[in-house]
Amino acid sequence: MLRYWTAGESHGKTLIALVDGFPAGVTIDTDVIDVELKRRQGGYGRGGRQRIETDKVDVRTGVWHGMTLGSPIALEVVNRDYKLERLDDLPRPRPGHGDLTGAIKFLGSIRGILERASARETAVRVAAGALAKQLLSAFDITVFGYVTEVGGEEIKPVEGTLDELRAIRDKSELYGLNLERDPAIKALIDRAGKDGDTLGGIIEVRVDGVPFGLGTHAQWDRKLDGRLAQAVMAVQAIKGVEIGMGFEAARRPGSQVHDPIHYDASKKETSSLGYTRPTNNAGGLEAGMTNGQPIVIRAAKKPISTLAKPLESINLDTKEPEEASYERSDVCAISAASVIVENVVAFEVACAVVDKFGGDNLPEMLGRYELFLKMARDR
Ligand SMILES: Cc1cc2nc3c(=O)[nH]c(=O)nc-3n(C[C@H](O)[C@H](O)[C@H](O)COP(=O)(O)O)c2cc1C
Numbered sequence: 472m473l474r475y476w477t478a479g480e481s482h483g484k485t486l487i488a489l490v491d492g493f494p495a496g497v498t499i500d501t502d503v504i505d506v507e508l509k510r511r512q513g514g515y516g517r518g519g520r521q522r523i524e525t526d527k528v529d530v531r532t533g534v535w536h537g538m539t540l541g542s543p544i545a546l547e548v549v550n551r552d553y554k555l556e557r558l559d560d561l562p563r564p565r566p567g568h569g570d571l572t573g574a575i576k577f578l579g580s581i582r583g584i585l586e587r588a589s590a591r592e593t594a595v596r597v598a599a600g601a602l603a604k605q606l607l608s609a610f611d612i613t614v615f616g617y618v619t620e621v622g623g624e625e626i627k628p629v630e631g632t633l634d635e636l637r638a639i640r641d642k643s644e645l646y647g648l649n650l651e652r653d654p655a656i657k658a659l660i661d662r663a664g665k666d667g668d669t670l671g672g673i674i675e676v677r678v679d680g681v682p683f684g685l686g687t688h689a690q691w692d693r694k695l696d697g698r699l700a701q702a703v704m705a706v707q708a709i710k711g712v713e714i715g716m717g718f719e720a721a722r723r724p725g726s727q728v729h730d731p732i733h734y735d736a737s738k739k740e741t742s743s744l745g746y747t748r749p750t751n752n753a754g755g756l757e758a759g760m761t762n763g764q765p766i767v768i769r770a771a772k773k774p775i776s777t778l779a780k781p782l783e784s785i786n787l788d789t790k791e792p793e794e795a796s797y798e799r800s801d802v803c804a805i806s807a808a809s810v811i812v813e814n815v816v817a818f819e820v821a822c823a824v825v826d827k828f829g830g831d832n833l834p835e836m837l838g839r840y841e842l843f844l845k846m847a848r849d850r
Pocket residue numbers: 518567568569588589590706707708709773775776777799800801802804807808811
């Protein structure tokens with residue numbers, strides 16, 4: 472079983488992801504992980520913190536001569552803005568953050584909650600996802616995330632191959648798929664910043680090259696749609712998850728929702744085994760299992776909770792009404808969130824690959840994958 476945990480506070484010494492159950496024999500390129508970490512730090516609308524940090528991964532355990540050993544892998548990203556010992560508490564909880572509930576639940580400080588609730592922790596979630604992508608690439612599975620909406624403004628994607636779309640996204644300051652929309656949306660973010668306000672948005676992630684049969688119908692906690700939804704929803708500030716047509720499917724009759732099943736022998740050698748679907752409203756998942764089509768998953772991110780023009784709150788000591796605390800904050804972090812969601816999806820898909828093809832070592836997994844394809848083609 473492949474899994475991970477993280478440790479670390481936002482302004483503490485360091486952040487750690489401990490990845491357990493990662494197969495042996497996977498070549499790891501730490502530069503590729505650092506590219507993802509850099510992308511997560513970027514995107515238009517980020518606050519002052521990203522000018523302090525330069526995130527780089529240090530693979531502390533589990534890798535020898537650039538290859539995984541099958542033992543636990545500890546990934547570390549050190550905080551440059553380490554100052555926790557000098558920081559005071561925050562007196563006035565910020566609506567939308569974990570401040571009020573955390574301080575009440577743990578009978579303690581707001582600082583003690585926000586330090587761990589903070590999305591700073593996602594640096595090492597991204598490192599774990601970027602590690603998982605290096606396993607997925609051996610199976611030609613690619614995971615690609617982009618922004619489709621910011622503050623209610625749509626970024627309708629242009630058409631193109633995956634490589635063309637990647638090139639566009641990597642040029643976009645918003646990580647969207649339509650460069651023409653960037654100036655208007657940057658102006659929207661600037662306006663929100665000037666008004667002391669914040670913005671959220673919508674992210675889409677596409678997973679290509681997915682074989683049939685990842686996940687299972689047999690038990691609720693092993694259904695891949697459910698596991699993906701949990702991984703995505705557990706990203707800070709994500710408030711909605713859709714797979715394929717998502718909520719829109721509820722508004723249409725079945726004839727306009729379900730994807731007909733066709734067969735094209737010339738595609739027998741691909742991961743779809745020749746079973747083609749003229750549409751992919753299911754988003755690649757039926758009954759908790761992948762159906763040979765790309766996985767498509769969307770996430771809705773709420774606006775940042777800390778407003779420069781603070782909302783009404785209470786001073787927890789005096790119980791008197793006061794404005795919520797403000798130190799510094801992102802105005803819009805949807806682009807960063809797209810990198811995070813992309814990487815948590817990658818990790819979850821890698822878990823399902825390990826479940827299906829075994830997790831001891833990569834050559835054995837690839838052998839089992841080929842055997843499965845052969846048997847499934849003959850089905
Ligand atoms: C990439 C990213 C950056 C974020 N930056 C901030 C920030 O600067 N200030 C803030 O108040 N919240 C920020 N958030 C949101 C909080 O982490 C989040 O709202 C909080 O942990 C409460 O969790 P919840 O929104 O899931 O309920 C950010 C979230 C993400 C994903």
